[in-house]
Amino acid sequence: MDIKKETIASLHDKLVNKDVTAEELANDAINKINANEKKLNTFITVNDKAPEAAKKIDEDGIKGPLSGIPIAFKDNIVTNGIKTTAASKILYNFMPVYSATVLEKLEAAGAVDIGKTNLDEFAMGSSTETSYFDTTVNPWDLSRVPGGSSGGSAAAVAAGEVVAALGTDTGVQSDNLLPLMVFLVSNQLMVVFHVGVLSPLLQVWIKSVYFQNALKTQQLFFQQWLVMMIMIQQVLKNQFPIIVQT
Numbered sequence: 001m002d003i004k005k006e007t008i009a010s011l012h013d014k015l016v017n018k019d020v021t022a023e024e025l026a027n028d029a030i031n032k033i034n035a036n037e038k039k040l041n042t043f044i045t046v047n048d049k050a051p052e053a054a055k056k057i058d059e060d061g062i063k064g065p066l067s068g069i070p071i072a073f074k075d076n077i078v079t080n081g082i083k084t085t086a087a088s089k090i091l092y093n094f095m096p097v098y099s100a101t102v103l104e105k106l107e108a109a110g111a112v113d114i115g116k117t118n119l120d121e122f123a124m125g126s127s128t129e130t131s132y133f134d135t136t137v138n139p140w141d142l143s144r145v146p147g148g149s150s151g152g153s154a155a156a157v158a159a160g161e162v163v164a165a166l167g168t169d170t171g172v173q174s175d176n177l178l179p180l181m182v183f184l185v186s187n188q189l190m191v192v193f194h195v196g197v198l199s200p201l202l203q204v205w206i207k208s209v210y211f212q213n214a215l216k217t218q219q220l221f222f223q224q225w226l227v228m229m230i231m232i233q234q235v236l237k238n239q240f241p242i243i244v245q246t
Helices: 008-016 022-040 050-060 101-108 151-158 177-186 215-236
Strands: 043-046 070-074 112-117 164-169 188-198 203-213
Touching (some): 008 022, 022 050, 112 151
Antiparallel strands (some): 043 112, 164 203
């Protein structure tokens, strides 16, 4: 299945109509991840128990819109029983004993945790080049980076490994640099919503960034980006006054 041509909604319809099973989706995602890892390095940890969890969902029946959908999680979102490293050497083998609220809510909705994606170490970066587990590359151009610090999540969706993945916004990179990388390079829609996430070192409120295929909205975001570029160009040409308060 070409996941790049699918959305959460289209996969949900296929699951409801029994055109595909949640277990098949989980196995397909893992197979794609394993096939791509040597060249893309999008994941730090793959959840080998995902097909088992998906099979149980098949047995219980598809219910909500996220039921049976494989979703990847940035590796600074704690996951009970699955390593959470924050892409750092000091936490290379850290095993949480609880899960972040966002994971609990998505699993309660039937989403399948497919694994943990690469990032800049402790999410401090904007290119996913500072990870202890090596650099993630842009699946559309292997000579480039996917942005960051949630580059593993963006690249996993752009490569068609998963239909959706979560990232985080530690500072402002997801509101500024990363949207441009996601919209213009990875062709993804980024929606930001607030969740409580407990990092390995301290309790913080951060934004969780949700990457999902958004081909239908690509034109809208491109138009917005184009308008912004034109305005910047006009400012640089002194077409608009710049007011500086001292």
